[in-house]
Amino acid sequence: xxxxxxxxxxxxKAPDLEAIRAAAERIRPYAHRTPVLTSSxxxxxxxAELFFKCENxxxxxxxxxxxxxxxxxxxxxxxxxxxxxxxxxxxxxxxxALASRLRGVPAHIVMPENSPRVKVAAVRGYGAxxxxxxxxxxxxxxxxxxVVARTGAVFIHPYDNPGIIAGQGTCxxxxxxxxxxxxxxxxxxxxxxxxxxxxLACRFIRPVxxxxxxxxxxxxxxxxxxxxxxxxxxxxxxxxxxGLRTSLGTLTFPIIRRYVERIVTVEEESIVEAMRAVxxxxxxxxxxxxxxxxxxxxxxxxxxxSRRIGxxxxxxxxxxxxxxxxxx
Amino acid sequence: xxxxxxxxxxxxKAPDLEAIRAAAERIRPYAHRTPVLTSSxxxxxxxAELFFKCENxxxxxxxxxxxxxxxxxxxxxxxxxxxxxxxxxxxxxxxxALASRLRGVPAHIVMPENSPRVKVAAVRGYGAxxxxxxxxxxxxxxxxxxVVARTGAVFIHPYDNPGIIAGQGTCxxxxxxxxxxxxxxxxxxxxxxxxxxxxLACRFIRPVxxxxxxxxxxxxxxxxxxxxxxxxxxxxxxxxxxGLRTSLGTLTFPIIRRYVERIVTVEEESIVEAMRAVxxxxxxxxxxxxxxxxxxxxxxxxxxxSRRIGxxxxxxxxxxxxxxxxxx
Numbered sequence: 001x002x003x004x005x006x007x008x009x010x011x012x013k014a015p016d017l018e019a020i021r022a023a024a025e026r027i028r029p030y031a032h033r034t035p036v037l038t039s040s041x042x043x044x045x046x047x048a049e050l051f052f053k054c055e056n057x058x059x060x061x062x063x064x065x066x067x068x069x070x071x072x073x074x075x076x077x078x079x080x081x082x083x084x085x086x087x088x089x090x091x092x093x094x095x096x097a098l099a100s101r102l103r104g105v106p107a108h109i110v111m112p113e114n115s116p117r118v119k120v121a122a123v124r125g126y127g128a129x130x131x132x133x134x135x136x137x138x139x140x141x142x143x144x145x146x147v148v149a150r151t152g153a154v155f156i157h158p159y160d161n162p163g164i165i166a167g168q169g170t171c172x173x174x175x176x177x178x179x180x181x182x183x184x185x186x187x188x189x190x191x192x193x194x195x196x197x198x199x200l201a202c203r204f205i206r207p208v209x210x211x212x213x214x215x216x217x218x219x220x221x222x223x224x225x226x227x228x229x230x231x232x233x234x235x236x237x238x239x240x241x242x243g244l245r246t247s248l249g250t251l252t253f254p255i256i257r258r259y260v261e262r263i264v265t266v267e268e269e270s271i272v273e274a275m276r277a278v279x280x281x282x283x284x285x286x287x288x289x290x291x292x293x294x295x296x297x298x299x300x301x302x303x304x305x306s307r308r309i310g311x312x313x314x315x316x317x318x319x320x321x322x323x324x325x326x327x328x
Numbered sequence: 329x330x331x332x333x334x335x336x337x338x339x340x341k342a343p344d345l346e347a348i349r350a351a352a353e354r355i356r357p358y359a360h361r362t363p364v365l366t367s368s369x370x371x372x373x374x375x376a377e378l379f380f381k382c383e384n385x386x387x388x389x390x391x392x393x394x395x396x397x398x399x400x401x402x403x404x405x406x407x408x409x410x411x412x413x414x415x416x417x418x419x420x421x422x423x424x425a426l427a428s429r430l431r432g433v434p435a436h437i438v439m440p441e442n443s444p445r446v447k448v449a450a451v452r453g454y455g456a457x458x459x460x461x462x463x464x465x466x467x468x469x470x471x472x473x474x475v476v477a478r479t480g481a482v483f484i485h486p487y488d489n490p491g492i493i494a495g496q497g498t499c500x501x502x503x504x505x506x507x508x509x510x511x512x513x514x515x516x517x518x519x520x521x522x523x524x525x526x527x528l529a530c531r532f533i534r535p536v537x538x539x540x541x542x543x544x545x546x547x548x549x550x551x552x553x554x555x556x557x558x559x560x561x562x563x564x565x566x567x568x569x570x571g572l573r574t575s576l577g578t579l580t581f582p583i584i585r586r587y588v589e590r591i592v593t594v595e596e597e598s599i600v601e602a603m604r605a606v607x608x609x610x611x612x613x614x615x616x617x618x619x620x621x622x623x624x625x626x627x628x629x630x631x632x633x634s635r636r637i638g639x640x641x642x643x644x645x646x647x648x649x650x651x652x653x654x655x656x
Binding site for chain 2: 035037040056057059061276279280282283284285286316317320321323325326
């Protein structure tokens with residue numbers, strides 16, 4: 001497809017430009033317009049001009065708040081009154097909890113009973129109701145089904161949901177407003193909500209931008225899925241980047257396949273190196289998953305023609321007592 | 329003095345409004361216009377609306393770059409050609425080193441021979457010439473004198489210099505542009521360069537703002553100096569806030585005495601608590617000295633009428649291998 005063709009959405013449920021614009025309007029009263037930071041020393045390390053979109057500074061410390069706020073505030077009053085539900089031990093849980101509190105509706109969060117206490121406390125701190133379950137995917141799904149059946153709450157999937165994808169797309173939309181002449185945007189790939197929203201926003205607004213997804217080599221299911229044209233589940237992922245261990249969804253996969261230029265993978269050592277460099281040089285906290293795109297730059301995985309690169313720093317939720325460079 | 333009187337500078341060498349404006353113009357091509365961040369949870373902890381001016385995100389990770397850039401770029405070509413010199417093992421050393429490199433002139437930095445290696449490496453990384461000396465104040469001053477005599481370099485004092493104070497004042501000037509209706513601005517007090525520049529900028533531009541200085545109880549020389557009307561040297565300071573162990577200067581003291589509403593002191597435990605809260609909630613790195621103003625908010629040291637408070641986060645240079653909450 002050439003750049004001047006009007007792109008068609010790859011799936012009737014995939015958000016279009018209007019959906020992303022509407023999401024931006026909808027979340028504006030609640031979400032931060034996060035800053036874009038630059039660093040001469042990171043530019044020197046990366047050999048390009050880098051523009052870091054700081055979603056670690058977003059509400060709840062992650063881009064996930066954009067999608068959650070968009071979906072929660074899209075519900076009709078009747079739907080919303082019964083609340084929302086999801087299963088998650090990560091940033092989506094906190095994001096959905098806060099978005100629900102802001103709308104004044106209940107959030108039911110199914111969490112594995114072995115979830116870190118700090119994460120449970122964070123979700124509870126936003127006023128959500130937590131339902132614990134055994135730590136298997138099957139138990140999570142069954143428990144969620146029961147919660148939905150009993151409460152009538154709306155299930156909000158963490159990424160395979162058009163409202164979530166449109167919400168995540170507002171991040172790249174803002175980035176393009178803040179830095180108008182990027183040639184490349186890179187984002188981490190977990191379930192694909194962020195990278196598919198990013199790819200759609202860039203395609204609709206500035207199609208010359210190459211969108212590249214990055215994932216850890218130890219969780220390269222998206223790389224293999226794109227290569228072979230079918231969704232591989234993420235099995236036994238081995239990576240410090242705990243936000244990127246999930247599989248692609250049936251909604252995110254075709255969007256990524258069509259609009260993401262390629263997926264590259266990075267080593268664990270590069271992730272830790274990138275994370276520490278961002279902390280030390282930019283003075284901001286990022287979680288391992290957020291370091292993955294810059295790790296790709298450090299590994300020289302981008303083409304030389306990528307000169308002005310937007311990097312989405314996806315989140316900053318880390319345990320300050322367990323930093324990776326302090327492990328013996 | 330009433331607010332509508334035109335304030336007189338308390339010392340003919342103290343910068344006036346024009347000097348601060350000129351400093352802002354002079355450093356604009358080199359310094360970051362740092363963002364102002366907010367956090368609902370920190371507001372809830374502090375019981376007020378807090379606006380954090382992020383000088384930890386400034387070049388070299390500290391507000392010190394403003395003063396250093398202003399002084400270095402104020403020099404005539406003849407003066408500058410011989411370079412600049414100072415003695416410092418802290419952020420001023422890095423700031424002066426980078427400002428000199430940007431102007432293309434030599435920087436001679438006298439550092440105690442027991443300086444942390446990471447700080448030596450940072451100064452050297454900016455291309456400065458380092459001269460080691462025994463770790464006493466007297467050796468530092470004598471070594472610096474010799475360096476100045478030999479090279480003809482201009483000594484740039486870290487705070488008792490009108491160009492430094494004017495440069496530091498640009499931070500509050502920006503903050504007032506970014507958040508027009510503050511009632512209070514708080515800043516840490518070490519040698520007094522930041523708080524005196526802050527107080528002058530507020531006095532000149534929006535005199536209704538109360539400027540409050542904060543220092544650790546274990547380094548309360550400025551508190552005692554203001555109380556008794558004479559400069560007490562900082563002797564045996566005991567605080568984690570290593571940037572605040574210095575004494576007031578003959579130039580900063582009268583400015584603070586006239587324009588800073590008061591100085592409050594905080595406990596060490598509050599400093600660590602404030603530092604960790606900013607890391608966890610705002611996802612940014614701040615050094616202990618930068619946490620001192622928020623510690624004062626947490627301790628309830630500000631008056632209730634302070635509702636919209638600007639907090640200058642002075643810097644973010646920390647050793648990631650030695651965080652205070654990891655000490656056994």
